[in-house]
Amino acid sequence: MKSGFVSLIGRPNVGKSTLLNNIMGRKIAITSNKPQTTRNIIQGIYNDNDTQIIFVDTPGIHKPKYKLGKYLNKQSYMMIEDVDVVLFLVDASEKLGNGDLFIIEKLKSVKKPVILILNKIDKLTNDEILLKIDEYKDLYNFSEIIPVSSLKNKNIDTLIKVLKNYMVDNIKYYGDDVITNTSTEFIISEYIREKVLELTNDEIPHSITCVIEKIENKKDIVNINACIIVDRDNIKKIIIGKNGKMIKEIGIKARKDIEELFNKKVYLELYVKCVKNWRDKESYLSELGFKDFEK
16 A cells, blocks of 8 residues: 655646545535635545545645735645645646746745646647646656646546655555545535635635534434624625525525535525624634634
8 A cells, every 4th residue: 555645736726626626526625716715724535446645735825915815825835845746736728927937936945746737728729738838847847747627537547647656655544434634514614615705706705714503413314503704794794695695595505515415415504693803703613612713
């Protein structure tokens, strides 16, 4: 049994979480077209007959405007150092930008294999893919360059095959039935947060938090009470919507994902709480036993 740790890094919205979900064959990381959707380090544990690969999904590296952005960048940089292989994802359908060049400069001090993943090749012709490879190969001494489409499941098997050559440990870190290091409550809260971001466009900041206050897993149904926490009254009104229409739609969409997670019926009760300063918010979350929120 070979094993190792692999980090997924790149700018926001290049498809890191989508790639992780595709590799795992199920949704363990939320996706959104908004930057900085991923706020936590999320592991996906891939197993087959001879290999265990622990993938680490990280927040998108970007030029931060606020304290949260600086914190997210710091998390991503840490995951460059603490793994066996780094996967650097870029959106091959976009022009090489300053954000990609910034990350490449950071990678020049890394003393471990760095594999370039040219994602979203479903939007390119074969000739355009070759041009992209030529464009990137002289910028850094990548160990490998692998074109993929995480959305269309192209070349994912090739990526796994290549990664197996870089696995150096001889220990099984997780059992075969473990697919992620995150709790069920965290996954559910992320599903709900994803739907909030998806349905409210650019009106809602990433500072919103969702916590699971109660979960009862019965024989035929799962009962869940969840709270969406915001810091402004106007944000609360947007999430609730006129006559409760928005929060109802959030609940309907989130419930579908949660039912797939449990493979049974789910009753989801959602409400919104406004906590106007972080000191009170931290106290409230601590009372619920929820420690891993991000400021």
